[in-house]
Amino acid sequence: MPETPTSPARADAAEQTPRRTFLDSILGFGFMSSAMAMLYPVTRYLVPPPGGEPATLSVVAARLANVPPNTGFVFNFGNRPALLVRTPEGELRAFNATCTHLDCTVQYRPETSQVWCACHDGLFDLGGGVVSGPPPRALERLTVQVRGESGQEEVVVSRD
Amino acid sequence: MMPRLVSWLDERLDLTGLTRVALAKTVPSHVHKGWYYLGGVTLFLLFVQLATGILLLLYYRPSAAEAFESVQFILTQVEFGWLIRNVHAWSANLLIAAAFAHLFSVWLLKAYRKPRELTWVSGALLLFLMLAFGFSGYLLPWNTLALFATRVGTGMAGSVPLVGDFLMRFLRGGDEVTGATLSRFYALHVAILPAMTTLLLVVHLFFVQRQGMSVPFDVEQSLPPGGRVPQTPFFPNYVLRDLMAWYVAMALLAALAAFFPWELGLKADPLAPVPAGIRPEWYFVAVFHTLKLLPGRVLGLEGETLGVLPLARRHCSCRSSTARRQRDGLVGCSQCSDSGRWGISYRSR
């Protein structure tokens, strides 16, 4: 078919350009939305949640046989110090050993059977509650369990 | 701004030369061209693994005391953590499925024939790396199932003749599957395997670029003498189609991750009895069952070794009959099927 300036083929060609831009913009819009759909969850994921670390953790603090009554010691609880105390009555208690005042590490005082913070003379009782000194809150209590066969029991401390 | 930046870079790096190469690239277009997309989809899923894997690293802790808790933390506390973790777990499975489909398509279309032998070999090695990724990644959440699966898997390595004991201890980082194994598998999963994969992948893709796509026999033979297979420009036609294949994979992945969350199970407890119904991941099932069918020891040789022999022989006989295979077109290598049958009848005996 001979082409004349008024032939339909020519008219089509002229229309092609807007149609192509239109399709291109739809494609671009599609890509943009996909990128957003992926970026949104990722950015939210990157923001650390309150607490900022795994909340539950369980650690074998000691062999039961190695913890006589009226003693206490600090052990590593997921990169943070924790305090395991055996009361004069033989009961096991565990606390987050970070002082609620200014983050010093507390210790057990066998003479008074209390938990003591050396930094500003904070005193806590064996329930973790504040007895005296500047600490504003009680120490966080951790869960203590004794596991294993008798004679070989392990003291497992966990947070839940 | 953009055009000025482009011309600035062009002056220094000759980008026009590169674009010319990209624009001149074409992909053959024929009835079997659909299979070409599988390689691209596999690559896409690998990218997904890389991205989600890096994200998981931000919260994951590789120790026996904390691994399980940290994954639990990702799933329950971190926003969209469930999504990232489920996508990672599902994408791992889809990736291996896609890699297998890619392998079989290349095999059945005989795309491995000269000059593409090295592409085939590098691809097969990549598949092994993907399986190693699957095996090592499976242990990382440190749940009971993973612990026992790893115990069984590494225990199998122990039955390899001569070096078995060493291999098992080497894999486990000791005599038992413990926190030491976890550290090892972690290093393997996030450093050693990715490095090896990157290297092999670059080689694999370089071969593919260098040689272009293989055209199947029947397509070549159906051409009139002197005829040429029709070609599609790589850019933008083929790239856009490839992208659409990626979208299909992404849609499937998103649906699976959202509606079928991957279970975390219980924290690994070495003292707990093996849970009922324990079985390997689907991509190891074939290996496991083959090994189960083989007798433990034949003439002083481990069953596993014998099981591998037919494969080796098949390989040799195939090579010797290349010419006939090329004539036959489809499944020409009769010696192959012979030795395959030999292998099966041997197993059922």
Ligand code: FES
């Ligand atoms: S930090 Fe413990 S009392 Fe001040």
